Amino acid sequence: MDVCSNSAKHPVLLKESKTENKDKSQVKFQENELIPKLQENDVYSQAKEECPDSRKDFNDTGSSSLPSIQKFLPINYNSYTKEHYSYAGKNIIIQESIENYGAVVWPGAVALCQYLEQHSEELKLQGAAVIEIGAGPGLVSIVASLLGAHVTATDLPDVLGNLQYNIFENTHHCKVHQPEVRELVWGEDLELNFPKSSHYYDFILATDVVYHHYFLDKLLTTMIHLCQPGTVLLWANKFRFSTDYEFLEKFKEIFNTTLLAEFPESTVKLFKATLKWD
Template identity: 75%
Template sequence: MDVCLSSEQQPGHLGKGPSTPDGWLEAEEEGDLHKDGTSRPPGDSNKIEPSLQSLQKFVPTDYASYTQEHYLFAGKKIVIQESIESYGTVVWPGAMALCQYLEEHTEELNLQDAKILEIGAGPGLVSIVASVLGGQVTATDLPDVLGNLQYNLLKNTLKCTAHLPEVKELVWGEDLEQNFPKSTCYYDYVLASDVVYHHYFLDKLLATMVYLCQPGTVLLWANKFRFSTDYEFLDKFKQVFDTKLLAEFPESSVKLFKAVLRWD
């Protein structure tokens, strides 16, 4: 996967901040960040959700790989801690495109209080923007990047959004009914950005997308198309989802789709 984002020229990106090797220990304006990556407002010791408290932070082997990237969406300056050591700790072009679309179509999408799950949330930019726009967000990814995701979500949403995002582990195709039972886990929107690239889990990804979508669920998927396998996935995707191309971003080769699961 290419690492060059050309993000300084993309809407919403404010450029790179200074590297912060000790970013996990820096004090926030709202309160102090703890060793486990959670944040506590002054005088409040018990109001962080247990699901956030229980997670372990992502620890890079080289703290010099961490940077603070600055973005502007929905009128809010968002600071994302990224590391080039993992695909899951970098903001990719599809995330930028999806954030731009959410920002520009908030009223049309009716995101206020909507139940939203993001697949492959990475460092959390899309989940943060969805939360800032009023959604009840569940951000999911593999266990090794959940700590960095948690850190970024708390840093940017604590005490400034109507709903504090939830962080959950999601391994595509595994334990779906156990961890996301259909009887209790309904989502108005499932969001995904740059989840399709050169890996061997595309069938499990598609199965996960299908599982998470119930009648009425809208899937918004933004992806930079790099390889022939990306288009092969799109063909399979269209076999099970009624799909509409919402937007294209030629400068980054990103396509944004709206999809609803077929029930016939």
């Protein structure tokens, strides 16, 4: 098991300093031997002190913003595993899957979590409105939430079940604003689903959303749509391909871009960006 924690190597900073389910037809993670129970001594040991109903069931809550989550079941239990992280003074357990790209934690997420943890006061994350795009299994959204932000975690429909599961399991027992989980397909129905007039974000978070896929223009359109005056985009990405650098060049034409940190061990770069308004 890969254990990642905030004791990982520091980046090169460049600028700026489930109890048993009542309804067994629903979530079945704990019924199958291949999906180990969350360990009592990890997330829940802290939870017991912080919240009396820390073992409230995944489906036994009004906090889920997605009715379809109630039906989430892994397609293949063999493809699930759990990874442990430690940020914001909490143990975080992320259920991962090999069923799609969005179900594993990518290196950009680890880099951004490390940065958020180390700079949360300077960033004024407490009470900030945050949206994550391409949230995957949710580590960044969970950490932002534990650091005090009001978080909306978004991704493709297929990814939302596991995303909601991880977010719920790692935050429902904490005194935090419960993150919202929403579908956001890059470039699709942006003004309809996230109208600018009612959806202002202090931060947009994006990690490893740039890799070899056909939606890079739509990704850029989405970033632009979500940015309003004052919005800060924090984007961490592992750079591998020439297409990654081509995206970066386009990105820099549209955003005032600062390289905040580089993580040599993972070739991740972390950028801070604001939209050019002229």
